[in-house]
Amino acid sequence: MPSTNIKPLSESTRNKLKDAITQLEPFLNHNALNQLTGDDNGEEAQSFYKGLLSDLRHLLVFSEVSLEKLGVLLRRPNFDNEFAERALYEVYHQCVNAFFYPKNECYSEDGRYAYTGQDAIRFRFKPVRDARDIVLAMSKIFEELRDDLAYYENDYMTQRRMQGQK
Secondary structure, three states: OOHHHHHHHHHHHHHHHHHHHHHHHHHHHHOOHHHHHOOOOOHHHHHHHHHHHHHHHHHHHHHHHHHHHHHHHHHOOOOOHHHHHHHHHHHHHHHHHHHHOOOOOOEEEOHHHOOOOOOOEEEOOOOOHHHHHHHHHHHHHHHHHHHHOHHHOOHHHHHHHHHHHO
């Protein structure tokens, strides 16, 4: 990846994470398990919302940690390309992967819908509107991050290993 693109990519990644956090945090602060389940106290609803809230809390924490790292990086008087690349790698492998591969599998991405203009997110259980809306809002942000940071999925570590062998 050319080093001239790393600073703008770090800035745009930071802005997208900030946007995700400003949407996720109020949702998590204002929605408790019993509010989301409502009258549906069935075991399936309880399990679904417990898992969803847990996954979203993890996503929030990973995003906040990455946002802070990128903020420190961008505030430094001399931009450190190596630190930036490592931070962007971590955003991909912690934040993007946390969204698209949630531990509790309350939702998943169905690639068949990715290019049709329809929502590619499929839920294991029909969520209430607020829960559905926050996941779909996050999917737009994390899809952009995944596209922006695709280099850091495999190519970055391959390049680092090759540099280490020289």
